[in-house]
Amino acid sequence: MSKPWLATYADTVPAEINPDAYSSLKELLVEAIDTYGDKIALRGETASLSYRDWGKLSRDFAAYLQTGLGVKKGDRIAVMAPNIISFPVAMFGILTAGAVQVNVNPFYTVEELRHQLNDAGVEIIVAFAESLQTLAEVMRDTFIRSVIVVHRDDIGDGAISTSVVEPVIADAVKFADILRAGREMGFVPPVLSGDDPIFLQYTGGTTGLSKGAVLSNRNVVSNIIQVIALLESSFRPGEDLVVTVLPLYHIFGLTVNLMLFAKLGGENHLVAEPRDLDRITDIFRTFPVTATSGVNTLWASLVEHPGFAECNFSTLRFVAGGGASLYKATAEKWHAVTGVHINQGYGMSEASPVVSTNPYAWKGYVTHSGLPLPSTEMILLDDADRPVPPGAHGEICVRGPQVMKGYWNRPEDTDQAFTKDGFFRTGDIGALDAEGFLSIVDRKKDMVLISSFNVYPAEIEAYVSKLEGITECAAIGVPDEKSGEAVILYVSVSPDASLSPDDIRAFCRKGLAAYKVPKEIRIQKTLPKSTVGKILRRKLRDSHVA
Numbered sequence: 001m002s003k004p005w006l007a008t009y010a011d012t013v014p015a016e017i018n019p020d021a022y023s024s025l026k027e028l029l030v031e032a033i034d035t036y037g038d039k040i041a042l043r044g045e046t047a048s049l050s051y052r053d054w055g056k057l058s059r060d061f062a063a064y065l066q067t068g069l070g071v072k073k074g075d076r077i078a079v080m081a082p083n084i085i086s087f088p089v090a091m092f093g094i095l096t097a098g099a100v101q102v103n104v105n106p107f108y109t110v111e112e113l114r115h116q117l118n119d120a121g122v123e124i125i126v127a128f129a130e131s132l133q134t135l136a137e138v139m140r141d142t143f144i145r146s147v148i149v150v151h152r153d154d155i156g157d158g159a160i161s162t163s164v165v166e167p168v169i170a171d172a173v174k175f176a177d178i179l180r181a182g183r184e185m186g187f188v189p190p191v192l193s194g195d196d197p198i199f200l201q202y203t204g205g206t207t208g209l210s211k212g213a214v215l216s217n218r219n220v221v222s223n224i225i226q227v228i229a230l231l232e233s234s235f236r237p238g239e240d241l242v243v244t245v246l247p248l249y250h251i252f253g254l255t256v257n258l259m260l261f262a263k264l265g266g267e268n269h270l271v272a273e274p275r276d277l278d279r280i281t282d283i284f285r286t287f288p289v290t291a292t293s294g295v296n297t298l299w300a301s302l303v304e305h306p307g308f309a310e311c312n313f314s315t316l317r318f319v320a321g322g323g324a325s326l327y328k329a330t331a332e333k334w335h336a337v338t339g340v341h342i343n344q345g346y347g348m349s350e351a352s353p354v355v356s357t358n359p360y361a362w363k364g365y366v367t368h369s370g371l372p373l374p375s376t377e378m379i380l381l382d383d384a385d386r387p388v389p390p391g392a393h394g395e396i397c398v399r400g401p402q403v404m405k406g407y408w409n410r411p412e413d414t415d416q417a418f419t420k421d422g423f424f425r426t427g428d429i430g431a432l433d434a435e436g437f438l439s440i441v442d443r444k445k446d447m448v449l450i451s452s453f454n455v456y457p458a459e460i461e462a463y464v465s466k467l468e469g470i471t472e473c474a475a476i477g478v479p480d481e482k483s484g485e486a487v488i489l490y491v492s493v494s495p496d497a498s499l500s501p502d503d504i505r506a507f508c509r510k511g512l513a514a515y516k517v518p519k520e521i522r523i524q525k526t527l528p529k530s531t532v533g534k535i536l537r538r539k540l541r542d543s544h545v546a
Contacts, residue, residue: 005436019401047156061093064182073098098190194218212408297533448477469497
């Protein structure tokens with residue numbers, strides 16, 4: 001198949017990577033530990049952990065899982081915690097034991113948590129102390145037999161604390177106690193391979209109950225190597241200092257922030273509360289930050305936060321954006337404050353997650369999401385599964401070593417998610433130009449059909465975001481008797497702006513075709529968001545009263 005992006009690659013970027021360069025993600029992380037030893041790997045709010053201690057504590061956890069709890073290769077273990085040092089320690093221990101980690105949002109509702117634990121068949125859960133009440137409400141309806149409680153201060157500078165477990169769940173045990181016990185236990189390392197599953201990464205459930213994307217060692221290792229191959233000049237092995245605001249239970253933060261920079265010997269500053277702008281600002285003020293990642297809402301909030309503009313950004317080299325559209329106004333404000341452009345990319349849980357990103361040398365705001373990664377194949381198909389010509393809109397379909405084999409225990413969903421020749425149907429509408437740059441138009445399911453015209457909410461949102469005073473916006477389609485569907489636009493406005501719905505509608509009429517102008521505009525203080533700051537159109541649709 002044609003790969004126009006290869007001609008656009010820099011001379012140093014390979015067309016292909018070796019997906020079996022490491023037999024497992026564990027082997028990749030062990031290499032980092034052996035290479036960087038006493039260098040700080042992880043830093044939380046009050047403490048830090050070296051690469052060597054990260055490896056030791058993770059081995060102790062793996063020993064307890066295997067000897068104390070009888071965990072076997074392939075068993076599913078849930079981790080339900082924010083960005084605290086215990087998360088990567090537990091994760092590496094689960095990998096070492098050969099088990100499969102089920103990443104769980106610690107702020108899930110009872111219904112969401114019950115579904116995910118049961119769907120994955122989880123019997124052991126590592127749970128954040130502040131989430132125990134929700135867990136307690138679903139325990140009797142699940143297969144859970146062991147609860148391991150983690151606290152913000154379980155681990156500090158290589159030492160293990162003596163946190164007290166709240167008596168919310170009977171027989172729950174402290175992570176700190178398990179680490180101590182595991183230190184004295186023997187451990188027999190299981191044989192690991194690239195095909196072994198290591199993560200069940202649940203999708204957002206925008207089309208019903210969430211599904212678990214089964215990610216293997218080969219999937220995740222490949223994606224790490226692919227990103228480094230395309231963006232090698234962005235990184236300095238052994239020197240990078242990365243701020244991780246995106247939650248580690250989300251695949252973007254887990255792969256791009258934690259494991260990619262672990263392979264490179266980076267120092268990772270974990271932010272447990274994504275909305276704690278004071279702490280994020282303090283890290284930028286105190287440390288020579290070189291890299292970070294996030295979404296539009298994070299960048300927009302930081303550039304307006306008191307004191308952020310006064311930070312020293314002289315060391316900042318790499319800022320990755322994804323998960324949601326980046327507004328031009330936000331990108332320009334971020335560059336004006338930091339002097340660094342946000343590097344946009346595209347991905348999804350099913351691809352571990354990165355599919356494309358812009359080359360490091362690309363400067364300035366762009367509307368596209370970059371070039372497909374090495375060893376990635378991409379085609380755009382119309383509704384009849386026919387390839388569309390360059391520049392035309394079609395569903396983005398991808399194939400590569402980073403793409404999952406399927407959804408957990410859902411063979412029918414898996415079959416529907418792939419073409420006959422093995423390309424994953426992303427559900428996103430995009431376009432590829434002659435140089436291989438990918439532009440995202442919108443989610444296929446979010447497209448609005450107005451009097452037989454296709455209207456993409458993202459196009460409306462991108463235009464409206466240019467209006468001074470708009471902080472956030474989201475467009476949805478609702479049933480309409482005359483046109484089949486109509487657009488409703490939700491916006492939030494900055495406190496010092498005096499915009500009315502009529503003002504916004506008049507602005508829309510200047511730059512949008514008449515059928516794209518929202519039928520109704522609703523101004524709200526805030527818009528519903530996911531834990532990574534992505535605006536949830538689904539919740540707006542669910543709450544809309546036509």
